[in-house]
Amino acid sequence: MWELIQANKRKSIILIIGMGVVLVLLGFVIGSAYSPNNGGMVGVFIALVLWGILYLISYTSGSKILLAVSGAKPITKEIHPQLYNIVEEMKIASGNPFMPKIYVIDSAAPNAFATGIKPDNTAIAVTAGLLGRLNRDELQGVVAHEMSHIVNRDVLFMTVAGIMLGVIVLISEVFIYGLWFGGSRGRYSRSSRDSGGGQAQLIFMIVAIAFAILAPIAARLLYFAISRKREYLADASAVRFTRYPEGLASALEKISRSTEELKTANKVTAPMYIANPLKKKGRKLNDLTSTHPPISERIRILRSIAQSADFSAYQDAFNKVKGKETNIIPPAELKESTPIGMKDVIGLPALGLTQKQTQRNVGNLIMKLNDYSFITCECGLKIKIPPDYKKNKIYCPRCGREHILRTA
Amino acid sequence: MTGVIILVAIIIFVAVFVISMYNSLIKLRNQVKNAWSQIDVQLKRRHDLIPNLIETVKGYMHHERETLDSITKARSQAVEAEGVGEKAKAEGELTRALGKFNLVVENYPDLKANQNFLSLQEELTSTENKISFSRQAYNDQVLFYNNKIQMFPSNIMAGMFNFKEEEFFEIEDEKEKEVPKVNF
Numbered sequence: 001m002w003e004l005i006q007a008n009k010r011k012s013i014i015l016i017i018g019m020g021v022v023l024v025l026l027g028f029v030i031g032s033a034y035s036p037n038n039g040g041m042v043g044v045f046i047a048l049v050l051w052g053i054l055y056l057i058s059y060t061s062g063s064k065i066l067l068a069v070s071g072a073k074p075i076t077k078e079i080h081p082q083l084y085n086i087v088e089e090m091k092i093a094s095g096n097p098f099m100p101k102i103y104v105i106d107s108a109a110p111n112a113f114a115t116g117i118k119p120d121n122t123a124i125a126v127t128a129g130l131l132g133r134l135n136r137d138e139l140q141g142v143v144a145h146e147m148s149h150i151v152n153r154d155v156l157f158m159t160v161a162g163i164m165l166g167v168i169v170l171i172s173e174v175f176i177y178g179l180w181f182g183g184s185r186g187r188y189s190r191s192s193r194d195s196g197g198g199q200a201q202l203i204f205m206i207v208a209i210a211f212a213i214l215a216p217i218a219a220r221l222l223y224f225a226i227s228r229k230r231e232y233l234a235d236a237s238a239v240r241f242t243r244y245p246e247g248l249a250s251a252l253e254k255i256s257r258s259t260e261e262l263k264t265a266n267k268v269t270a271p272m273y274i275a276n277p278l279k280k281k282g283r284k285l286n287d288l289t290s291t292h293p294p295i296s297e298r299i300r301i302l303r304s305i306a307q308s309a310d311f312s313a314y315q316d317a318f319n320k321v322k323g324k325e326t327n328i329i330p331p332a333e334l335k336e337s338t339p340i341g342m343k344d345v346i347g348l349p350a351l352g353l354t355q356k357q358t359q360r361n362v363g364n365l366i367m368k369l370n371d372y373s374f375i376t377c378e379c380g381l382k383i384k385i386p387p388d389y390k391k392n393k394i395y396c397p398r399c400g401r402e403h404i405l406r407t408a
Numbered sequence: 409m410t411g412v413i414i415l416v417a418i419i420i421f422v423a424v425f426v427i428s429m430y431n432s433l434i435k436l437r438n439q440v441k442n443a444w445s446q447i448d449v450q451l452k453r454r455h456d457l458i459p460n461l462i463e464t465v466k467g468y469m470h471h472e473r474e475t476l477d478s479i480t481k482a483r484s485q486a487v488e489a490e491g492v493g494e495k496a497k498a499e500g501e502l503t504r505a506l507g508k509f510n511l512v513v514e515n516y517p518d519l520k521a522n523q524n525f526l527s528l529q530e531e532l533t534s535t536e537n538k539i540s541f542s543r544q545a546y547n548d549q550v551l552f553y554n555n556k557i558q559m560f561p562s563n564i565m566a567g568m569f570n571f572k573e574e575e576f577f578e579i580e581d582e583k584e585k586e587v588p589k590v591n592f
Contacts, residue, residue, distance in 0.1 A: 136533070380524055
């Protein structure tokens with residue numbers, strides 16, 4: 001596991017340096033286009049300050065912003081014991097010493113994401129639609145995938161690189177819009193006065209326009225390529241944690257079958273989710289600008305894992321499905337891994353809840369998020385009490401037992 | 409004079425070597441203990457949950473006296489078991505008894521609608537999973553520690569200060585052992 005984090009770190013640093021170079025060059029070229037003598041340095045300065053500010057914001061409160069933007073609400077064990085238990089199980093399986101906070105998003109689209117830059121302050125958020133659709137094993141697979149994003153430190157990387165991408169896109173767009181809407185007038189009047197700089201400025205301007213168009217594309221390709229690789233890696237780790245590839249496979253299948261869009265997700269937050277939340281029908285998913293590998297391919301890989309749940313088994317399955325050798329797992333990690341057996345089935349089989357029961361549970365969950373309180377009567381009935389219920393006692397509608405609500 | 413200095417240097421070197429080796433053994437043993445306590449917490453939790461489960465299902469399952477009794481019996485054996493090996497055996501027995509019980513539950517639709525039962529069942533399932541996930545971590549620690557005790561030169565140290573090998577927590581008739589490694 002350590003090797004994996006190290007390898008991830010190395011790759012991340014190389015990538016971030018690469019994107020940093022693109023950012024600095026972009027700042028320089030655009031700055032020079034406005035003023036060839038000293039504008040380059042000013043441009044670089046502005047680009048770096050912009051990146052610094054955004055990075056500081058996201059480092060200190062990025063998770064909070066992401067969770068707030070997604071409309072996620074925190075839950076405790078009382079509200080959804082199963083989800084809490086599963087996260088705790090995956091915490092143990094992944095060897096993560098810290099328990100992530102758990103959030104639920106009130107949306108029918110099944111999806112999930114993990115966030116948190118510092119290891120001791122992370123969060124996993126799932127949608128109500130996911131809870132309503134998946135059984136225990138499937139939910140465990142999804143949570144394992146998110147947990148591996150946390151332990152592989154993917155969130156840190158995605159934040160740093162994502163912000164850099166954002167700044168590159170922002171600067172390029174501002175520049176091009178500036179040219180489009182009347183920025184050109186001032187430029188020409190200035191260049192006519194300054195006859196020597198005119199030629200150089202024109203060249204700089206052409207280079208800047210080319211850069212403003214190409215830099216965001218290059219940065220995106222770089223970012224998305226690594227993002228896709230990390231999704232595979234998180235799948236491989238999830239199999240290792242749960243020792244049950246079918247759980248995640250069938251969860252992904254259910255997620256891909258749904259047609260709902262997650263309204264609270266946007267272009268920026270999309271890479272954070274387990275499956276692309278912005279699905280458009282008929283759009284090809286396996287193009288270069290996709291943040292996620294095609295779900296069907298992820299499912300095929302998971303289903304062709306033969307006998308053991310370790311990394312080399314995932315790598316073998318990956319090679320078989322993709323038909324080419326790409327290292328998803330760092331080679332050193334492959335050498336060390338010993339076969340890990342699949343989940344032993346002598347344990348308790350997960351109790352099959354009916355679809356109706358699962359949906360009722362999700363209904364309860366949403367009620368709880370909205371401050372309903374619950375009492376379980378001795379007869380087994382769950383009594384739901386709305387937040388504006390004022391009386392001190394309530395009678396069970398099935399057996400008539402009296403329940404004291406508050407001693408006031 | 410130089411002879412004395414060399415001698416003192418050798419003694420200090422050996423002392424530092426011995427102390428650091430001793431400390432690393434202690435550290436490993438503590439890690440094993442810690443990993444064990446992770447399992448033990450979950451085992452205790454399971455033992456606490458079972459009487460509640462029996463109490464909840466008793467009213468529904470009049471014809472399953474035998475199944476319920478076997479769970480109670482397996483539980484009390486598991487509670488009394490001492491040592492890792494014995495515990496592993498007793499816990500395996502308990503898991504099997506619960507597995508049988510789960511098959512029977514399918515015949516009682518009323519029970520499956522009972523919220524108390526469902527939440528107990530969820531807790532038991534989760535505890536079961538936590539046991540099996542922490543088992544992996546514990547066995548890895550034990551393997552590491554036992555290797556250290558058996559290998560030279562730390563084996564001399566282990567012998568002198570009475571570091572004993574720890575037992576693996578293996579539940580019987582596991583499928584894991586039969587997994588053949590396939591290379592393409």
